[in-house]
Amino acid sequence: MALGYALLQYTKMSKSIRNTVFTAALLALTGFGVSWNEEVARQQTPVAIGQSVLAEFSGREQTTGTLQLETELSRDTVLLGQYQVVTIRTAPFAELDLALQRPTGEFDTHLTRQAEADELGVYRWRFLINDFELVGSPIVLVKAGAGDQYAASRRSFTVQTWSSAEPMEEARHPIIP
Numbered sequence: 001m002a003l004g005y006a007l008l009q010y011t012k013m014s015k016s017i018r019n020t021v022f023t024a025a026l027l028a029l030t031g032f033g034v035s036w037n038e039e040v041a042r043q044q045t046p047v048a049i050g051q052s053v054l055a056e057f058s059g060r061e062q063t064t065g066t067l068q069l070e071t072e073l074s075r076d077t078v079l080l081g082q083y084q085v086v087t088i089r090t091a092p093f094a095e096l097d098l099a100l101q102r103p104t105g106e107f108d109t110h111l112t113r114q115a116e117a118d119e120l121g122v123y124r125w126r127f128l129i130n131d132f133e134l135v136g137s138p139i140v141l142v143k144a145g146a147g148d149q150y151a152a153s154r155r156s157f158t159v160q161t162w163s164s165a166e167p168m169e170e171a172r173h174p175i176i177p
Helices: 002-043 049-053
Strands: 062-065 070-073 077-079 083-089 095-101 113-116 122-128 139-146 149-156 158-160
Touching (some): 070 139, 070 149, 083 139, 095 122
Parallel strands (some): 077 158
Antiparallel strands (some): 062 149, 139 149
């Protein structure tokens, strides 16, 4: 009986030692991972299109780089509940980074993606404007790359609520036919 009790105490103690060692190792590796990630972020050039785009907003399309890039919006003014279509023309099979920056400066993660232009160099990006945080002047950001050439473009549009919208020929309130 005493042997069973001693074995039970040894098993409990070894579990607590194992758990303590595991927790200490987990904390050490987490600290190492965080510091390594911060160091890598400091050494790399910003990949996010937003870090280079936040300055100098002018409201019209701005394109920089060596690659041909044209960004066209289907509407300059979009009401909540409507779709915005962005047509991108660039080099065939160019890699594209697409993002939507809210008027507050934050990025809408649901509308951030990577894509590839087709054989004609065209890509259409259609998305629904259904977030009140987009009311104002969001910015469409596009970065294209093909080989060693690149280009970046930004284009703004206006998002309005139904109550503040000026009458538009094609716009109808979703409840009233």
